[in-house]
Amino acid sequence: MNMNTKNIAAALRRCAVVLLLASGPVLAAIPIQHWTQPGGAKVYLVESPSIPMVDIRVDFDAGSRRDPAPQAGLASVTAGMTSKGIAAAANGAATPYPQAMDENQLSDAWADLGAGFDASASSDRMSFSLRSLTDPEILPKAVQLASRQLGEPSFPDDVWQRERQRISAAIREANTRPGTIVGKEYAKAVYGGHPYGYEMTEETLQRISVADMKTMYRGLLATCRARVSVVGAVTRAQADAMVATLLSRLPAAGRCEALPAVAEVPPLAAPVLREVPFASAQAHVLIGQPGYQRRDPDHFPLLVGNYSLGGGGFVSRLTTEVREKRGLSYSVYSYFSPGLHAGAFTVGLQTRPDQAAQAIEVARDVVARFVADGPTPVELQAAKDNLVGGFPLLIDSNRKLLENVANIAWYDLPLDYLDTWISRVERVTIADIKAAFARKLQPQRMVMVTVGAAAAR
Numbered sequence: 001m002n003m004n005t006k007n008i009a010a011a012l013r014r015c016a017v018v019l020l021l022a023s024g025p026v027l028a029a030i031p032i033q034h035w036t037q038p039g040g041a042k043v044y045l046v047e048s049p050s051i052p053m054v055d056i057r058v059d060f061d062a063g064s065r066r067d068p069a070p071q072a073g074l075a076s077v078t079a080g081m082t083s084k085g086i087a088a089a090a091n092g093a094a095t096p097y098p099q100a101m102d103e104n105q106l107s108d109a110w111a112d113l114g115a116g117f118d119a120s121a122s123s124d125r126m127s128f129s130l131r132s133l134t135d136p137e138i139l140p141k142a143v144q145l146a147s148r149q150l151g152e153p154s155f156p157d158d159v160w161q162r163e164r165q166r167i168s169a170a171i172r173e174a175n176t177r178p179g180t181i182v183g184k185e186y187a188k189a190v191y192g193g194h195p196y197g198y199e200m201t202e203e204t205l206q207r208i209s210v211a212d213m214k215t216m217y218r219g220l221l222a223t224c225r226a227r228v229s230v231v232g233a234v235t236r237a238q239a240d241a242m243v244a245t246l247l248s249r250l251p252a253a254g255r256c257e258a259l260p261a262v263a264e265v266p267p268l269a270a271p272v273l274r275e276v277p278f279a280s281a282q283a284h285v286l287i288g289q290p291g292y293q294r295r296d297p298d299h300f301p302l303l304v305g306n307y308s309l310g311g312g313g314f315v316s317r318l319t320t321e322v323r324e325k326r327g328l329s330y331s332v333y334s335y336f337s338p339g340l341h342a343g344a345f346t347v348g349l350q351t352r353p354d355q356a357a358q359a360i361e362v363a364r365d366v367v368a369r370f371v372a373d374g375p376t377p378v379e380l381q382a383a384k385d386n387l388v389g390g391f392p393l394l395i396d397s398n399r400k401l402l403e404n405v406a407n408i409a410w411y412d413l414p415l416d417y418l419d420t421w422i423s424r425v426e427r428v429t430i431a432d433i434k435a436a437f438a439r440k441l442q443p444q445r446m447v448m449v450t451v452g453a454a455a456a457r
Helices: 003-021 074-081 103-113 139-151 157-174 178-191 202-206 210-220 236-246 299-311 317-324 353-373 377-394 398-410 417-427 430-440
Strands: 033-036 042-047 053-060 116-121 126-133 227-232 272-276 283-292 332-336 343-351 447-451
Touching: 033 236, 042 236, 042 398, 053 139, 053 236, 053 398, 074 116, 074 126, 074 157, 074 210, 103 139, 116 139, 126 139, 126 398, 139 236, 157 202, 157 210, 178 272, 178 283, 178 343, 178 447, 227 236, 227 398, 283 299, 283 353, 299 317, 299 332, 299 353, 299 377, 299 417, 299 430, 317 332, 317 343, 317 353, 332 353, 343 353, 353 430, 353 447, 377 398, 377 417, 377 430, 398 417
Parallel strands: 042 227, 272 447
Antiparallel strands: 033 042, 053 126, 053 227, 116 126, 283 343, 283 447, 332 343
16 A cells, blocks of 8 residues: 555545544534436435545445345345456546456555445345545546446456355355344245345355346446435535446436336235244244335334334333343344335344243233333333434434435435434324334234244243
């Protein structure tokens, strides 16, 4: 690493520290600018001039919900392979990086800039994230290099053969852990045949080729389908130009036809019980069912209510009843995972195998009573106090703020969503929570998966 690179990296670290220390009180408003580029990309910008850096995230509807079932994991490995090399530029004169690069050369190029570009795939989206200083000697090059990696990945077959072996080995190792087993069995039971429940296995990996990755990539990633979120020390004009460059090597917009619809997660018709024998010092338990879509108007009552039920750590009812009063589990929790589809509502705990039946009975009873009665006034106020008090921590860095802006963009939430978040939490009532939980949860019709507990029955 040369001295220039060391200076750049040090500056990035200083920026991150200053941003965390200087976050201070939450601003009264977080103005989000939004526009659509001529090519169809939707851009969301928060100008944050105090720190000379910028974070950009580009999201596409190319997550694992688009995986063919026999090739579960395709979106994930496709995203990962974008960092393994780039092809020679189709228009070399338009970039300072016209040459083909293997994964080591590409990594070195990013290190020399002191910037970073990452790709990942979740259930709903394939995401690309760029972070760079806004120094005029650095930022244009970082955007050009990101454009190359986003638009012209090479997908080298020899690297994929190596990666497939590495991922397969990781899957084999993970499958020796009870926590992995309970999660996989639970996902299959809750989601049925929906893509949210697909499992990447050694067999599905064997069915994925470089040609499959290229087909998925070119079929789903297009300028007109991009949702781009930008947070940093740039103006709207600068952001618009950066986004145009970043997306310039993707397929041209033209007429962007709608992608095929993905079916909704089917509701459970009956309770499901799966017990997996496993020699383990702890029994692992997951209980739940399909929950709700992120755009659902019940989101805030469910958010606040779940904090009281099991999302608030030591102030939650599950912790009080299962851990504090009875000592049945060190940790017990609940959460919703909403997405474009009804992500699961989940209760999780670990306990001694000989205590599993009692812990499960108590946890299920707590959930049933909460759905029927809602929180107490004291529980509700504790949830509101903790959520409101913790809100600054949700936006106290560029990356956290970017994540929130990206969610606003992805789910078409109101642009003032962050400005009204606290007031919407504070307006939630016990009646709101009871009604929302009654609409979403059926305690008598849930999935229960145990790993390592069956022998104790």
